[in-house]
Amino acid sequence: MNSLRKKLDKLKPHFSKGGRFEKLQSVFDGFEAFMFVSDKVTFKGSHIRDPLDLKRTMTVVIIALLPALLFGSYNTGLQHFRSVGIDPSLFQAFWFGFLRILPLIIVSYVVGLGIEFIAAQIRGHEINEGYLVTGLLIPLIMPIDIPLWMLALAVAFSVILGKEVFGGTGMNIFNPALLARAFVFFSYPAWMTGDNVWTEGLTAGKNIVDGFSGATPLSLCAAGEITKLPSFMQMFLGFIPGSVGETSTVAILIGAVILIITGVGSWKIIAGVFAGGMGMGLLLNAVSLNAYMELPFYYHFVMGGFAFGAVFMATDPVSGSQTEKGKWIYGILIGVLSILIRVLNPAYPEGVMLAILLMNLFAPLIDYFVVQSNIKKRLKRAKVALKTSVK
Amino acid sequence: MDKKEKEPVFSAKNLKLLTEPFGKNNPITVQVLGICSALAVTVKLKPAIVMALSVTIVTAVSNLVIAAMRKFIPDRIRIIVQLVVIATMVILVDQFLKAYVFDVSKQLSVFVGLIITNCILMGRLEAFAMANKPWPSFIDGIGNGAGYGLILVVVSFIRELFGSGTIYGYPVLEKLGLYKTGYENNGMVILPPMALILVGLIIWFQRSRDKSLVEKQ
Numbered sequence: 001m002n003s004l005r006k007k008l009d010k011l012k013p014h015f016s017k018g019g020r021f022e023k024l025q026s027v028f029d030g031f032e033a034f035m036f037v038s039d040k041v042t043f044k045g046s047h048i049r050d051p052l053d054l055k056r057t058m059t060v061v062i063i064a065l066l067p068a069l070l071f072g073s074y075n076t077g078l079q080h081f082r083s084v085g086i087d088p089s090l091f092q093a094f095w096f097g098f099l100r101i102l103p104l105i106i107v108s109y110v111v112g113l114g115i116e117f118i119a120a121q122i123r124g125h126e127i128n129e130g131y132l133v134t135g136l137l138i139p140l141i142m143p144i145d146i147p148l149w150m151l152a153l154a155v156a157f158s159v160i161l162g163k164e165v166f167g168g169t170g171m172n173i174f175n176p177a178l179l180a181r182a183f184v185f186f187s188y189p190a191w192m193t194g195d196n197v198w199t200e201g202l203t204a205g206k207n208i209v210d211g212f213s214g215a216t217p218l219s220l221c222a223a224g225e226i227t228k229l230p231s232f233m234q235m236f237l238g239f240i241p242g243s244v245g246e247t248s249t250v251a252i253l254i255g256a257v258i259l260i261i262t263g264v265g266s267w268k269i270i271a272g273v274f275a276g277g278m279g280m281g282l283l284l285n286a287v288s289l290n291a292y293m294e295l296p297f298y299y300h301f302v303m304g305g306f307a308f309g310a311v312f313m314a315t316d317p318v319s320g321s322q323t324e325k326g327k328w329i330y331g332i333l334i335g336v337l338s339i340l341i342r343v344l345n346p347a348y349p350e351g352v353m354l355a356i357l358l359m360n361l362f363a364p365l366i367d368y369f370v371v372q373s374n375i376k377k378r379l380k381r382a383k384v385a386l387k388t389s390v391k
Numbered sequence: 392m393d394k395k396e397k398e399p400v401f402s403a404k405n406l407k408l409l410t411e412p413f414g415k416n417n418p419i420t421v422q423v424l425g426i427c428s429a430l431a432v433t434v435k436l437k438p439a440i441v442m443a444l445s446v447t448i449v450t451a452v453s454n455l456v457i458a459a460m461r462k463f464i465p466d467r468i469r470i471i472v473q474l475v476v477i478a479t480m481v482i483l484v485d486q487f488l489k490a491y492v493f494d495v496s497k498q499l500s501v502f503v504g505l506i507i508t509n510c511i512l513m514g515r516l517e518a519f520a521m522a523n524k525p526w527p528s529f530i531d532g533i534g535n536g537a538g539y540g541l542i543l544v545v546v547s548f549i550r551e552l553f554g555s556g557t558i559y560g561y562p563v564l565e566k567l568g569l570y571k572t573g574y575e576n577n578g579m580v581i582l583p584p585m586a587l588i589l590v591g592l593i594i595w596f597q598r599s600r601d602k603s604l605v606e607k608q
Contacts, residue, residue: 147573161588165595187579 008032027117029126054169058129060264064255065136065312068245071238073097075248076144079241080200083212097144100200101244104139107148111155112138119164130169131159137177137312140245141305141353142184143197150188154180174360175319178353185353193349195219198241216242217303218342222349226291235302246308249301256311265315268324272331273310277301279332280339292343300339309338309352319360323370330366334359400526408531412538414601419542420594421604424510428502429543430586436559438498439547441488443540445503449480450512451532457520458528464521473516474507481506511539546589554580 008031014020015028074090076097081088088096112131120127138155158180163172185192195215196202202214217235220228230240238248246252259265281297288294300306314320314334321330334355341351348354418424425446432442453476457464464472485503488496496503506512515535520528551557556564556576564570579585598604 149573150575183579186582187577188575189578190575 027121027127055129057264058132060258060262061133061312062136064258064264065133065140065245067251067254068140068248068308068312069101069136070094071248071251072140072244072246073101075238075240076100076200076244078239079198079214083199083202083214085212097200100144101139103148104142104144104146104151104244105136107151108138108155109135111152112159115156115159115164116168119160119168123168125168128169130163134158134176138180141177141181141243141308143191144200144244145197145202146184146191150184150191151180154183154187157183170318172318174357175313175316178313178357178360181353182357195241198243214241216240216349218349221292221295221303221342222346224291226295229299232299232302235299243305243308246305249307252307252311256307259311259315265311266317266320266327268327269315269320269331269334270310272328273306273314273335273338274301276332276335276337277306277310277339278335280336284339284343297339300342304342304350305352306338309356310334313352313356314359319363321363321366321370323367326363326366326370329370330359330363333362405527405530408527409534409537412534413541414597415604417538417542417597418511418514418535419539419590420597422511422514424514425539426587426590428505428509429539429546429590430583432499432502433543433547433550433586434554434581435498435551435557436544436547438495439543440540441492441495442499442502443536443543445484445488446506446509446511446539447533447536449477449484449506450515450536451529453477453480453512454515454520454528454532455525457516458523458525461521469521470513473513477512477516478507511535542590542593545593546586549589550580550586553577554585 011028012032021028074094074097077088077093077095077100078097080096080100081093109131112135116131117127119125135155138151138158142151158176162174162176162179163169166172181192191197195213198216199214215223215228217229217240220226229235234240235247236249238251240247256265256270260267260270277300278297281295281300284293285295285297310331314331321327334352337355337358338351341348341354345351412418415421419426419429428442428446433439453473456476457473460472481504484506485496488499488503515532519531523531548558551559552563554577556562556569564574564576
């Protein structure tokens with residue numbers, strides 16, 4: 001680490017004002033800040049700096065994502081070997097899946113960070129760590145077989161039109177990772193729907209054994225084949241086909257605990273999403289017009305991306321609600337809408353992505369009303385206090 | 392009529408009327424008018440071109456007619472009079488399209504009829520034709536229709552190329568052998584939201600080139 005520091009110090013003058021690579025200053029700063037704690041101090045005004053900066057926050061989320069990523073690697077391999085009728089060892093399945101996920105992660109980071117670097121140069125901004133989490137989230141919510149150029153295009157779309165247009169990290173209206181998924185979902189629906197895309201190699205039709213369909217629990221539900229659903233435990237542990245990181249609710253819950261303990265993710269939003277999903281699930285149970293509606297509400301928590309969306313997507317501090325009361329409203333509405341879209345809209349078997357994107361749009365409005373109602377309440381209290389003091 | 396006028400037919404002022412709608416005063420990207428039809432008819436190049444021509448003709452001729460009778464129109468009922476003129480023109484154009492390019496007319500469906508409610512038309516009549524002589528009004532109509540058409544053609548070119556892989560119906564990408572490499576058409580480009588995004592990108596591009604368009608904060 002010391003030698004790296006020395007090297008960086010030696011290089012620094014070249015990247016400072018008047019140096020040879022003056023234009024690349026933000027790139028250098030970005031690397032330096034990534035490797036070492038920034039030595040910048042404030043000169044005016046408040047002198048207290050919270051050590052929990054963007055870099056720290058992003059690192060915590062990455063750590064929280066690791067269980068889902070590791071399990072996703074294993075499950076990708078497992079589903080593949082199941083489809084060809086081999087019973088793999090733990091390591092065999094993990095290694096196979098890991099090698100298949102690696103290109104997705106590399107493409108996501110290279111394209112996304114590349115665009116961020118260029119945008120920072122054009123605007124003269126500092127490069128920040130905003131893309132680190134998005135770059136890992138995107139591969140985790142994609143089907144494993146997605147062609148890499150589509151992934152690259154989706155990443156470019158979400159970073160340019162979802163983030164840079166609005167002013168970069170921290171200014172985006174929508175969750176960039178979900179925007180990338182929505183882009184693929186609407187642009188190339190053949191790669192995002194159906195039973196074949198969720199297991200490695202199924203689209204190519206490699207020797208599939210009989211009885212393996214590759215159908216996800218949600219597509220089974222949408223097709224009305226509720227009886228064929230895997231057991232609750234199996235879905236909870238995550239040995240089912242699906243997007244890379246979303247299948248295992250256990251792995252996601254470990255991530256949720258990390259996020260909540262460190263205070264990076266809002267427990268109110270997570271609890272709100274689950275509460276909303278539960279409420280909507282119970283309501284549908286009460287109406288119960290078909291077999292899907294009769295499905296117990298807790299099944300919805302372990303199917304598809306519900307848990308993943310609640311823990312990693314809805315809690316995005318930029319696109320979510322900021323006020324404490326607003327977080328509850330925001331979370332509950334996401335839960336309600338997710339289940340509503342899932343069960344009642346035959347065109348979209350999964351509703352979490354659309355629900356979160358929609359609520360992203362409404363988050364500022366929710367905050368506005370929460371703040372306004374608080375102002376009104378306090379104004380009223382002040383008036384009452386004034387009256388009594390006059391008397 | 393032109394020779395009796397004091398100024399030449401294509402004086403600098405008139406030329407400006409013709410060229411300004413292409414850039415500084417574009418009806419779609421600067422005035423943000425006529426957006427709905429721009430989203431609806433730009434999936435393919437052909438209907439977009441037909442639509443652009445129709446709007447240009449209707450705008451130009453109604454501008455001419457209204458400018459010619461601007462002194463006789465009572466102020467109170469001027470909107471009704473303008474609408475009657477526009478509606479007449481639109482019906483003529485609609486009948487013409489049905490007679491000669493029936494397939495395109497089918498694709499455009501209600502949007503030809505909806506030219507009547509296109510904000511560009513009413514805007515030009517109210518803002519320009521009611522206060523100017525027929526010839527400049529005619530030029531103004533041509534310019535605005537063409538400025539509208541330019542955006543339509545650009546957007547529909549991009550949408551047809553990436554959404555259907557063709558240019559004016561010619562399968563370019565297939566001939567280039569792009570599909571064999573695993574390329575696929577983008578389904579989102581065909582959806583109306585993408586037209587909105589494209590128009591937004593054009594506005595972005597235009598504003599970054601011409602800073603005078605950016606509002607002072």
